[in-house]
Amino acid sequence: MAPTLFMIGINGPVMFVPESWGNDDEKDNFAQSARLMSIAHAATQVVMAMEAWIKRAKPGETVDLTEPPSEAFDREEVVVLMGEAKAGQKQKYLPIIRSGNGRFFGFGESDLPVFDQIEGRFAGILPHSTPTPEQRTLAQAMLQVKDMRVDLRAGERGNRKRR
Secondary structure, three states, X not given: OOOEEEEEEOOEEEEEOOOOOOOHHHHHHHHHHHHHHHHHOOOOEEEEEEEEEEOOOXXXXXXXXXXXXXXXXXOEEEEEEEEEEOOXXXXXXXXXXXXXXXXXXXXXXXXXXXXXXXXXXXXXXXXOOOOOHHHHHHHHHHHHHOOEOOOOOOOOOOOOEOO
């Protein structure tokens, strides 16, 4: 699944997908652009959805934080939904179930706890306060410099990076 930002902005729903996602610089760029999009659209709610690897500690043990989940032998593949609104943050992990040939089959039930604090590169996408018209204009200009289209006309949906 391509990482995707869903948001409710001043003119309705918007979906934002990065054009490429191959390295840390592109991930950082997507996170930065998502923050600018949420300011430009005066977002009130955002959900970031993406695939990830997780690893868990075995009962009675602690998680080895020196080993990245992507390199762990016992890693688990999940889709992560990270939501933010003025009322707070929530996240949900959906375990990916694959068929015998490795194709996507569906989602399992998550037995992971739901956290109300999210940290990291893809957290804090929603602005802390309602952006002023000047802040929105500045965010739109910054997105334009990054060669991204921002069309804020009423009813416009599905804004996406272009090249």
